Amino acid sequence: MTHLFDHRLETLVMVATTGSFTAAAQALYISQPAVSQQIRSLEMDLRLDLVVRQGKNVQLTPAARELVAYLRHQQVHHEQLLTKLRQEERGPLRLGATLSLSQLLLPPLLHRALKDGWQVNSQVANTGQLLTLIEQGSLDVALIEGNFNKKDFGTIELGTVPFVPVGGTDLPTTMTWEEVFHQPLLVREEGSGTRAILTAWLASHNYSLADFEQVITLNNPTTIINLLKEGSGVSFMYRDLVADDIDQRRLQDLNLPRFAVAHPLNLVYLKGSIRIKDYQRIAQILQRALGKQGQN
CATH class of the missing domain: 1.10.10.10 (Winged helix-like DNA-binding domain superfamily/Winged helix DNA-binding domain)
Incomplete structure (x- = not known):
């Protein structure tokens, strides 16, 4: 080097x-x-x-x-x-995404990459891990939904998506927080963006994960969704991840007092990167994909 x-x-x-x-x-x-x-x-x-x-x-x-x-x-x-x-800028774009966003946004982006002949190396990890990889130079850019220090990174906001409480169809549609606290909470691991969003909201309302009688930590949103379908508790996630399950009445979004969260999704990179034009192009593709999902 x-x-x-x-x-x-x-x-x-x-x-x-x-x-x-x-x-x-x-x-x-x-x-x-x-x-x-x-x-x-x-x-x-x-x-x-x-x-x-x-x-x-x-x-x-x-x-x-x-x-x-x-x-x-x-x-x-x-x-x-x-x-x-050295005219090697057309080398593979090293793209990261959180687990949740890899399911929401990687498919349309990779479809476009294949169509246009891009070279892309993708990696899936949680928010904290992706930010570290960007700082180390191991990733060029990442799709991130969690909270992070924006003074250290360049960002392009892609849009906002609803972040909702979700449970099985056996639960009441409208619940109090006291009732929810009696349900097992299925939540992502430390470092994940969705966990950070939930804990920040709870703290702002004088609650915490400790208020739940049982907390089960899982590092895969698909596993959480499958457990919810079996009536194994409640969780908090992006509605787009479970929109089909809600439409097919396999799951439902729950109505909880004061909980109305729409969180921004960001394309994050190291400030001063020379590939900013590539990132802007990626952002345009993802913004269109988010717009289509919002219309469904």
Whole structure:
């Protein structure tokens, strides 16, 4: 991998990655004293404290953590620019999606990709995992519905979709929260966007997942939907995921007091990416797909 910045900054990033001067030295094929000297020199030039030594390990200061995050972003942009300059920009687009959105939006996008001859490598993970992969440069762009820090990423909002409580047809259509809390809650794992949306709404109304008598965590929305059909509890999800089941009376959306949520879906990428025109084209395809689903 080529490096755009001062070798001392490269050393700082390696210290952050490995957690010690010794491991950083081994990774960079230099001596441990050389690593120490470079960090001291960098601290003097920047007039910043960068590391706190804790035995054999080191901990970054807040200033160093912010600097390392910036340097990692710049390295990703550097590699993207070199790819473009080498006329390799038509390489595969590395696209991520959350599990929920992979079912809603990946099919129309991949259909268009096949039709137009695009090369796309897709990956499905939860919101937290996708954001990490973008930061690391392992993904170019991702479809995300969860909450995230927008100052760290570029975003294109695709639209909003209803986020609703869902249960089997054996349940009353209208329920109180006290009645719902007696039902088993089927919910996605930590890091998923749908779980974050639900917990944020509950917290804003002085509730929490702990108010449910039983919480079952599952990492697959299809499994949750199948359990709901068997009358195994309640869940909260995008209505478009279960629209056919609701129309066919296999499931129903529940009427709960004060719960009216429409959440934005976002196309997320690293700020400053050179592939922004590709992302804008993808966004247009997905916005049309969402519009068609909303009309059904």
